[in-house]
Amino acid sequence: MNRLRPFIRTLERRDRLSPDELALLSSAQLRVQGFRRGQEIVRAKTQPGESRLMVQGISGREMVTAEGKRQISALHVAGDFVDLHSFVLKRMDHAVVALTEVTAIFVPHAEIRRIIDASPHLGRLFWLMTTIDGAIQRAWIACLGRSTAMQHMAHLFCELWTRMEIVGLVSGHSFPFRLTQAELADVVGLSAVHVNRTLQELRGLGVVDWNGEQVEIIDFDRLVALGDFDKTYLNLTQEPR
Amino acid sequence: MTRYFIDTFDGMLDVRDGIGTEFASYDRACAEARRAVRDMIRDYTDDGGSRPISVSVRNRDGKTVYALRLDLSESFDRDD
Structure with missing residues (x-):
C-alpha cells in the first residue's frame, strides 16, 4: 500500500477514489525491484507480462538511432506507470532505462485485468493516465519542433x-x-x-x-x-x- | 576515451569549458562541436548587427584542435 502511495496520489489529483477502489488497488499482487543507474527497466522488442510503476527515482523512455544517437522521449517519476500501454500493446518497441537509482513495482497484466474487470472506473482512470502520457508527448513535440x-x-x-x-x-x-x-x-x-x-x-x-x-x-x-x-x-x- | 574542452561564443555569451567531456574519438568531439553551432544558429534571433558564432575544441594541453566559425550578417532595406 505504501509503495502504491505515489500512484494513488496521481489518480486522486484527477478524481476521487472510493474505499473499495483503494482496497482493490492494494490487493494487487506486486513485485518490487530496484534498478541501478543505466539499467533497463523495460527492454525493447520484448513482450512484458507486467507493467512497471515508478516508486522512486527517474526513468527515461529511449529511442536510439542506428548511428547511436539517443532521444529520450519521456521522463517518468514516482507515481508514473512507465509501460501501462504494454498491457494492450503487448510488444514493446522501445526501452525504458533508469536514469537514477530507481525502485519500481511490477504489476502483472493479469492483475491489471482483474482490477479493470472489478472496477470499470479504475479502468477509465488507467486509460486517463495513458491519455495524459499522450498529452505530455504532444507538449514535448511542440517544444522539440518549435521552441x-x-x-x-x-x-x-x-x-x-x-x-x-x-x-x-x-x-x-x-x-x-x-x-x-x-x-x-x-x-x-x-x-x-x-x-x-x-x-x-x-x-x-x-x-x-x-x-x-x-x-x-x-x-x-x-x-x-x-x-x-x-x-x-x-x-x-x-x-x- | 579522450577529454576535450569545447568553448562557444555567439557574439553575446562567451562560454569557456572548464570541465571538459570524454569523447570516444577526436571525430566525435568535432561532431559535438558542429551540433553546438547548429543549435546556436537555431536559437539565433534578429537582434541587429553582425556577429560571429564560433566553437572551438581544445585538448588537454590547451591546444585548439578544431574550430568552426560562422560570420552572420543581416542586411535590411526596409520598404514598409
Missing part, C-alpha cells in the same frame, strides 16, 4: 516541478534532478554544449539553477513565462472521469 533551447528547458523544468509536486517530491520551488547534462541534452534533443550554455543563461537571468542534484526555480513566474507553460495538458482537476 528555442531556453523556452524548451524552461517548459521542461516547469513540467517536472508540477508533476513532482503531485507526489510530494518538491521542496518549495526545488525538485530532485540527478541527471547528467548529456542526459538532459538527450531529453531536449540538443547538444550537451548548447544545454550547458542555456543553463548558464538561465542562471544568469536569475530564473533557475541546477547543481546536478536538484533544480532550484528562483523565479517561478518568469520561468512559466519563458517556457510558455500552461499546465492544462497535465489534467490536474479532480472531477468524475
